[in-house]
Amino acid sequence: MSTVPNLRRGAASHPIQQVLERLHRRFLPDRRGRLASYIPELAAVDAEPLGIALVTIDGVVYEAGDTAAPFTIQSISKPPTYGYALRDCGVAAVLRKIGVEPTGDAFNSINLEPETGRPRNPMVNAGAIATCGLIHQEHPEDGFARVLAHISAYCGRELVLDEAVYRSEKATGHRNRAIAHLLRNFNILEGDPEDGLDLYFRLCSVAVNCRDLAVMAATLAHNGVNPLDNRTVLGGQNVRRVLSVMASCGMYDGSGAWLYDVGMPAKSGVGGGVMAVLPGQFGLAVFSPRLDERGNSVRGLGVVQAFSQEFQLHLFHGERGLPGAIRAHYSGAVLGSRAERSEAETAVLEAHGGGVRVFELKGRLSFGSIELLVREIGAPGRGGVELNVIDLQRVTAIDDAAGLLLAEACAGWCGEPRHLALTGTSHLEDFRRQLHERLRDRLPAPRLELLFRFADTEAAMEWAENAILEAEGCGRDPMSEVPLQSQELLQKCSPAELAALRPLLEPARFAAGERILRADQGPGGRLYLLVSGKVSVILPEGDGESRLRLSVLWPGSAFGEIAVLDPETRSADVLADTPVQCLVLRMEALGRLPPGQAGAIQLKLTQGLARLLARRLRRVNREFRALA
Numbered sequence: 001m002s003t004v005p006n007l008r009r010g011a012a013s014h015p016i017q018q019v020l021e022r023l024h025r026r027f028l029p030d031r032r033g034r035l036a037s038y039i040p041e042l043a044a045v046d047a048e049p050l051g052i053a054l055v056t057i058d059g060v061v062y063e064a065g066d067t068a069a070p071f072t073i074q075s076i077s078k079p080p081t082y083g084y085a086l087r088d089c090g091v092a093a094v095l096r097k098i099g100v101e102p103t104g105d106a107f108n109s110i111n112l113e114p115e116t117g118r119p120r121n122p123m124v125n126a127g128a129i130a131t132c133g134l135i136h137q138e139h140p141e142d143g144f145a146r147v148l149a150h151i152s153a154y155c156g157r158e159l160v161l162d163e164a165v166y167r168s169e170k171a172t173g174h175r176n177r178a179i180a181h182l183l184r185n186f187n188i189l190e191g192d193p194e195d196g197l198d199l200y201f202r203l204c205s206v207a208v209n210c211r212d213l214a215v216m217a218a219t220l221a222h223n224g225v226n227p228l229d230n231r232t233v234l235g236g237q238n239v240r241r242v243l244s245v246m247a248s249c250g251m252y253d254g255s256g257a258w259l260y261d262v263g264m265p266a267k268s269g270v271g272g273g274v275m276a277v278l279p280g281q282f283g284l285a286v287f288s289p290r291l292d293e294r295g296n297s298v299r300g301l302g303v304v305q306a307f308s309q310e311f312q313l314h315l316f317h318g319e320r321g322l323p324g325a326i327r328a329h330y331s332g333a334v335l336g337s338r339a340e341r342s343e344a345e346t347a348v349l350e351a352h353g354g355g356v357r358v359f360e361l362k363g364r365l366s367f368g369s370i371e372l373l374v375r376e377i378g379a380p381g382r383g384g385v386e387l388n389v390i391d392l393q394r395v396t397a398i399d400d401a402a403g404l405l406l407a408e409a410c411a412g413w414c415g416e417p418r419h420l421a422l423t424g425t426s427h428l429e430d431f432r433r434q435l436h437e438r439l440r441d442r443l444p445a446p447r448l449e450l451l452f453r454f455a456d457t458e459a460a461m462e463w464a465e466n467a468i469l470e471a472e473g474c475g476r477d478p479m480s481e482v483p484l485q486s487q488e489l490l491q492k493c494s495p496a497e498l499a500a501l502r503p504l505l506e507p508a509r510f511a512a513g514e515r516i517l518r519a520d521q522g523p524g525g526r527l528y529l530l531v532s533g534k535v536s537v538i539l540p541e542g543d544g545e546s547r548l549r550l551s552v553l554w555p556g557s558a559f560g561e562i563a564v565l566d567p568e569t570r571s572a573d574v575l576a577d578t579p580v581q582c583l584v585l586r587m588e589a590l591g592r593l594p595p596g597q598a599g600a601i602q603l604k605l606t607q608g609l610a611r612l613l614a615r616r617l618r619r620v621n622r623e624f625r626a627l628a
């Protein structure tokens with residue numbers, strides 16, 4: 001038997017693992033029920049095994065008991081076969097032949113719509129045989145190979161037919177044969193009824209194990225994407241259709257009570273398997289061959305029910321997916337960008353930065369989370385520069401409803417002063433593309449451009465701050481030179497002191513993109529005064545986008561100060577964002593200052609450094625407060 005690649009096992013100490021083992025111990029002694037006897041080959045299997053497997057939508061497997069023991073899939077082939085037909089033959093063609101109403105009857109009931117002869121749904125035998133007939137019509141040569149490959153893709157490994165069970169079913173399936181002929185009578189099956197029937201028998205006889213079914217259930221939970229190999233097996237719309245009929249009809253005449261008590265779409269098979277799906281969360285499967293009078297695994301139902309009730313997993317449990325998606329929310333008046341500003345600029349931004357707001361979102365975004373966000377953003381604005389930055393860096397997924405609602409909100413605000421920018425979206429390529437398509441004709445081009453302009457929140461904040469400073473008449477050009485007397489560190493120096501310092505300063509130029517300083521590499525003891533251009537101070541850890549930018553320095557500021565105070569260390573990289581001009585002061589050069597001035601100049605420099613550090617520390621404190 002081929003093995004499943006990319007299987008990640010949950011830790012033995014994980015509570016889910018412990019719960020599955022506990023359920024295994026609890027249900028193992030339950031020997032109620034009987035083997036399916038109407039198929040001779042099934043009556044001969046070992047009745048004792050019990051396997052339980054749970055697979056999360058990110059592909060972690062927890063399992064207990066006989067999860068690798070093979071058995072035949074039986075009716076659990078019905079959901080993936082239905083999905084295949086929806087995809088391959090089209091929804092309309094499938095609905096013409098098979099309904100979606102529960103029967104309230106047994107799996108092998110002969111209960112067709114009186115007018116049309118349509119089977120009631122694809123989860124009972126009549127519906128599944130009709131589905132197989134449709135597939136056979138499309139692919140008379142290789143229908144089985146195709147659906148087998150499709151079911152294998154759900155499980156993430158190549159499955160094979162159990163020949164003995166297939167022959168046994170085919171030889172004894174008189175009731176199914178009767179159903180097929182009745183369907184032929186109503187032209188639901190076209191051509192020889194034996195063809196669709198043969199496909200049905202084969203698909204019931206595919207050999208699987210408990211783990212396979214849990215992976216299949218997880219694929220359905222993961223919107224049709226197999227969590228082990230990330231391949232899309234079935235599109236989201238069809239997954240929804242498959243899960244709907246599983247929820248309403250998957251447990252036959254027990255479907256209503258199942259939904260009421262357990263609340264997970266599920267499917268059972270007379271081979272002893274049960275699979276259940278909690279959409280967006282996980283797939284669960286149980287294998288235990290003894291069946292109740294309805295043909296469902298006794299222990300299988302017990303385990304799934306106990307698990308659902310223990311963790312309150314019912315699909316309609318109202319607390320699931322409550323928003324909680326706003327990780328942090330702050331305004332530009334409280335916490336600015338990491339661009340270092342002068343005291344005057346900081347005062348302007350504190351007074352006028354309230355229109356700039358950042359919403360950091362996290363996790364999976366749903367309708368509810370975006371509704372909340374839109375309400376927050378929609379609160380009356382303050383006038384001036386209004387920019388709402390929605391930071392999606394920590395968002396793992398955005399469902400369709402959330403995407404649509406966000407698009408509507410963006411389009412709705414089109415005539416208002418508030419602007420929107422989405423940041424941290426590089427990992428959400430599909431969402432970006434869809435949103436862009438939805439808004440292309442609804443937003444004026446400049447707004448659309450702004451929405452997608454900034455890679456990160458930092459860049460958006462800095463842009464908004466520059467716009468505010470511009471609007472308040474204190475905009476600056478980073479390329480215009482700041483003279484020595486206006487350098488922050490030297491503010492308190494007299495003209496005579498500046499004149500004494502000037503010969504010690506060495507001019508240096510750097511090209512845009514050049515690394516000026518490298519963390520942990522000398523030479524220390526040099527202070528850089530920034531004359532023109534902008535530099536970024538960056539933590540050395542990580543690479544590319546993941547590198548953390550500590551600050552952006554503008555002309556008039558200084559860097560290299562940590563290694564001046566503590567020559568052993570350089571704590572960060574410094575990169576030139578634009579062409580840069582600096583004046584470099586080597587600490588040892590201070591020895592050349594005229595003796596009469598040296599003491600005062602050194603004191604003022606030290607005081608300047610202390611001011612600089614105090615300002616940087618204040619910024620970090622503000623960030624802490626905003627995020628706490």
Ligand code: DON
Nearest residue numbers: 074075107204268269270295
């Ligand atoms: O149609 C049959 O008789 C079987 N091969 C499949 C039925 C089945 O698994 C019913 N499920 N609980």
